[in-house]
Amino acid sequence: MKLGAVVLAAGQGTRMKSELPKVLHPIAGKAMVHYALDAARALGAEQTVLVIGHGADQVRAAISNLQSLIVVEQREQRGTGHAVLQARDILRDEVEAVVVTYGDMPLLQTATLQELTDLHAYTRATITMLTVRSDDSMAFGRILRDANGRVLGIVEESDATPEQLEIRELNCGVYCFDAKWLWDHLPRLKPQGRKKEFYLTDLVAMAAAENCKIEAIVLDDVAEVVGINTRVHLAQAERIMRERINDRLMEAGVTLIDPATTYIEADVEIGMDTVIEPGCHVKGPTRIGAKCRIGPNAMIHDSQIDDDCEIIASVVREATLADHVHVGPFADVRPGSSLARNVYIGNHAEIKNSRLGEGVHVGHFSYIGDSEIGARTNIGAGTITCNFDGKQKHRTIIGEDVFVGSDTLFRAPVTIGARARTGAGSVVTKDIPPDSLAVGMPARVIKKAG
Secondary structure (H helix, E strand, O other): OOEEEEEEEOOOOHHHOOOOOHHHOEEOOEEHHHHHHHHHHHHOOOEEEEEEEOEHHHHHHHOOOOOOEEEEEOOOOOOHHHHHHOOHHHHOOOOOEEEEEEOOOOOOOHHHHHHHHHHHHHHOOOEEEEEEEOOOOOOOOEEEEOOOOOEEEEEOHHHOOHHHHOOOEEEEEEEEEEHHHHHHHHHHOOOEOOOOEOOOHHHHHHHHHOOOOEEEEEEOOHHHHOOOOOHHHHHHHHHHHHHHHHHHHHHOOOEEOOHHHOEEOOOOEEOOOOEEOOOOEEEOOOEEOOOOEEOOOOEEEOOEEOOOOEEOOOEEEOOEEOOOOEEOOOOEEOOOOEEOOOOEEOOOOEEEOOEEOOOOEEOOOOEEEOEEEOOOOEEOOOOEEEOEOOOOEOOEEEOOOOEEOOOOEEEOOEEEOOOOEEOOOOEEOOOEOOOEEEEOOOOEEEEEOO
16 A cells, blocks of 8 residues: 655644744654654655644754655645645645644654554555544544444534533544545535634545445554643653653663653663663763663763763763763763773863873863873873963864873963873973973973883
């Protein structure tokens, strides 16, 4: 069955009280519309059409890097039926079935949609729909069935009789349609309500009146189909998504000491036997290898962490750490930094836009900025690379096997040769040759190191 997908994301979302379009609000680090688009991609849809409206330019910018996605704009918001109609010219001759989902329904799982489309293909239904049983109506429409259980239609809560309001089977608004039937019947919808809008729900009654086959999958998990309309809903979805992410990681061999206080975003990958202590935040497309120990209270953003690393109560942002690196506690590894194998970063140290070679040791209360540090060099406590002259940044180059005394200041640009040494408290304003010892303020080379 050749499948097309239509993701509806044109609504304004006024209850969010935000200048940001509703579908761009993030959940676990991703704009919620991306979850719907990811699900459509995972279904194997031949073509996916995203229908946008409010904040169209912002939405386009947010999804501009996605391939095989067609975006159409619903310039007038005239209901769900009218929104799907915007995709007709794109999909009419391309697919046999059309699945309709929503950009503000990020908790709907691919497995559920797969079950929906599989049933649709197996039964050759005209409409296959998702419904859910819930004691909380959530203002959803009620599913009307005859005595034999056949779906007859959907009645909106505002139009329901007292008897119909007792129905606990609710309409989720997610459908898989026979494509030919859908494109033929969408133009037949009649405007409804005060706003004279066209609703997909009316297609169910049309299909029933024509004695077409209508199938339904009844969900038990209400959370999957709850739309995000307020900041309260957003927080609830964040909690559920975080629980899903944590469960997935633990099932894959990651230890989370306290999942309730562990915040890991959707695009994070973590290797087996890594332990995440309480209070950690791991964000963006971060990759953490195997057998690491992270935390407690570590924050890692957009970084690559290889195997057997330890990061204690520290911040790592847009950085790369090779195997067996130790950071912290209370250290800050800032963007552009690359730490080779066996690097040790002490407490309250800061590394910024610097490359540290294998086995470098940076003592506590040091600042290493815009620098290149050679392998096995020891940076004493309180060392500072003075990289900014008030107008521009300059680099400090320190060779291999250098010993830097505590409280040394390097006024960049400056180069320190291999195996050189500085005395404690030195202020280095000029290059130091290899194998030399420099001391004082300003530092002077007094003899060969040894």
